[in-house]
Amino acid sequence: MSCTILSSPLQGFTDYRFRNAHEKWMGGVDTYYAPYIRLQGHLDIKKSYMRDLLPVNNSVRQLIPQVMTNSAEEFLFVAAFVQGLGYQELNWNLGCPYPMVTRRGLGSGLLKHTGKIDDLLRRVSDESEITVSLKLRLGYDDSHEILNLLPVLEKHKIKNLIIHPDWESNFIKEKSIWIHFNNVLKIPVILSPIMATSTQ
Ligand SMILES: Cc1cc2nc3c(=O)[nH]c(=O)nc-3n(C[C@H](O)[C@H](O)[C@H](O)COP(=O)(O)O)c2cc1C
DSSP states (O other): OEEEEEEOOOTTTSSHHHHHHHHHHTOOOSEEEEEEEOOOSSSOOOHHHHHHHOGGGOOSSOEEEEEOOSOHHHHHHHHHHHHHTTOOEEEEEEOOOOHHHHTTTOGGGGTTOHHHHHHHHHHHHHHOOOEEEEEEESOSSOTTHHHHHHHHHTTSOOSOEEEEOOTTSGGGGOHHHHHIIIIIOOSOEEETTTOEEEEO
């Protein structure tokens, strides 16, 4: 079995300088995820996000940009921006647990709003060619939230789900969920922080 090593993003730490230095001096990572882009109420990309993603600043072999939003307009805007830089995939952050984020219905605060997620994914697939992947938790208030979300996600074309499980949660010990992930769910699942996935 071969393994693919993915590097999780850490906002404020894993910028292009870190990623380039890591690849140069350590190596071993197949794909780096960039920390999320978050718009500040208008369709405008901050210079720091631009710098972080510009191909001329990035020497790693594969980089996937990430967005944190609950708006289809914003998602489509960021998708067009990253496509303009040559990226083909945009990872959607539905995992951030920080109250400042979740209170605004962003990150893992969006997980229980399955209708919103459904609407956004439908619009993105109707209006963009971008490949979508997701980084998410099992839930925010309750780790069973994901069970309501999975049927919604399965309606859409999603490359993979990177799931950050709460290892202390009883949910994680329920075999049925892992059987579901393995045998029923059609979307490939990657567990973070294990960060390695088998490839065929
Ligand atoms: C300071 C900090 C910043 C982070 N920024 C991001 C981010 O921009 N995007 C993201 O998907 N995850 C982000 N994460 C989550 C990590 O990528 C990762 O999933 C998580 O920290 C791994 O779990 P562990 O911290 O329990 O090892 C961040 C985590 C920390 C601690």
